[in-house]
Amino acid sequence: MTVTAAPAVPRLEEVAGLSEASRNSSSGPPGVGPAAEPGCSPLLLPVNPLAVLDLVMHRLLTRSDAPRLYSLDAAAERAGMAPDHMGRLWRALGFTELGEDSSGYSEDDIAAFGEVARLVTDGVIDLDLALNMARPMGHLLSRLGAAQVSALSGLVRPHRTGQSSPPLTAAQGGADVLIPLLERLVVYAWRHHLIAAGSAALPTGRLDGAVSAPQAVGFIDIASYTALSRRIDWVELASLLERFEGCAFDHVAAQGGRVVKTLGDEVLFLAREPAAAAEIALSIMETCRSQPDLPYMHAGLAYGPLLERAGDIFGPTVNIASRVTGLAGPGAVLMDGACRDVLEHDRRFRLQRRPRRSVRGYSHLATFRLRRAVPPRT
Numbered sequence: 001m002t003v004t005a006a007p008a009v010p011r012l013e014e015v016a017g018l019s020e021a022s023r024n025s026s027s028g029p030p031g032v033g034p035a036a037e038p039g040c041s042p043l044l045l046p047v048n049p050l051a052v053l054d055l056v057m058h059r060l061l062t063r064s065d066a067p068r069l070y071s072l073d074a075a076a077e078r079a080g081m082a083p084d085h086m087g088r089l090w091r092a093l094g095f096t097e098l099g100e101d102s103s104g105y106s107e108d109d110i111a112a113f114g115e116v117a118r119l120v121t122d123g124v125i126d127l128d129l130a131l132n133m134a135r136p137m138g139h140l141l142s143r144l145g146a147a148q149v150s151a152l153s154g155l156v157r158p159h160r161t162g163q164s165s166p167p168l169t170a171a172q173g174g175a176d177v178l179i180p181l182l183e184r185l186v187v188y189a190w191r192h193h194l195i196a197a198g199s200a201a202l203p204t205g206r207l208d209g210a211v212s213a214p215q216a217v218g219f220i221d222i223a224s225y226t227a228l229s230r231r232i233d234w235v236e237l238a239s240l241l242e243r244f245e246g247c248a249f250d251h252v253a254a255q256g257g258r259v260v261k262t263l264g265d266e267v268l269f270l271a272r273e274p275a276a277a278a279e280i281a282l283s284i285m286e287t288c289r290s291q292p293d294l295p296y297m298h299a300g301l302a303y304g305p306l307l308e309r310a311g312d313i314f315g316p317t318v319n320i321a322s323r324v325t326g327l328a329g330p331g332a333v334l335m336d337g338a339c340r341d342v343l344e345h346d347r348r349f350r351l352q353r354r355p356r357r358s359v360r361g362y363s364h365l366a367t368f369r370l371r372r373a374v375p376p377r378t
Contacts, residue, residue, distance in 0.1 A: 299333045
């Protein structure tokens with residue numbers, strides 16, 4: 001049996017750009033640089049951003065004592081699962097496919113897939129259900145991993161020329177604390193969202209893959225994003241998108257809505273009633289106008305039945321909301337006729353009919369401009 005060594009971890013000094021001379025020239029005890037600036041977290045240090053990420057990766061790769069010893073056939077046999085089934089689950093989780101003869105599977109992999117195999121054997125779930133659960137899990141956790149790698153680069157400040165080396169022991173201690181914290185937060189947040197999703201589904205008897213009762217769908221979009229992205233550099237663009245998403249997420253959650261997903265410069269959200277969706281969209285536009293560091297946005301709302309599957313939503317209502325958003329000018333909120341019918345007599349809002357427009361897939365689409373009946377105080 002061929003034993004494949006674990007992936008090599010680059011030396012911290014290589015990633016951080018720290019030379020032996022710079023380490024020896026630092027003041028303080030050997031191997032430890034100057035103290036962090038007052039008021040700084042131990043991780044907010046003047047070091048190459050990849051250094052802390054390297055520490056985290058090193059901790060993750062060395063926490064498991066299980067080397068990758070097994071081929072797919074050998075791992076599947078030990079897990080009690082057909083190799084084809086294990087390969088399908090592996091790919092459903094978003095993991096890179098390994099060659100059939102590659103020794104790329106560990107005891108940890110065997111233990112995880114063995115638990116799934118026992119549930120299938122006992123008739124608790126079948127393979128199709130396992131795959132349906134694995135796909136969104138792999139997709140979401142892949143995005144989460146990428147987002148956390150991006151966030152880790154913000155834990156440190158670039159090392160300034162001529163500055164003595166950073167206190168590596170503090171960064172190492174921070175990495176040791178950060179990894180278990182992230183794991184606990186993932187499980188904590190998952191439990192909360194699972195309870196929320198179950199609580200919403202049980203009263204209606206709505207199951208995944210079934211058409212839901214009418215709900216409000218909204219898109220929040222950055223106005224003139226293409227032109228804006230050409231005028232600013234990558235750092236500014238990343239900061240702008242972070243502020244945009246933070247604003248949208250906060251207001252959606254405040255009104256009991258759910259962010260379905262982000263699509264570049266768009267946020268797709270869901271609310272049970274048009275009034276809640278209207279409040280979300282209007283409050284975001286108001287925040288945008290009051291905070292100059294936020295980009296101009298526009299929004300579109302639609303109301304109707306949806307197909308909900310694996311946390312995503314599909315159907316004509318989503319398509320209409322997207323088309324309506326495309327017709328809204330900067331700072332404007334538009335809605336379709338179904339939303340208008342529900343909110344027509346709601347005294348909190350003022351609705352204005354707009355000329356019908358033909359858009360892709362819909363001829364003479366009716367839209368309505370949404371405003372507050374009483375404008376907010378500035």
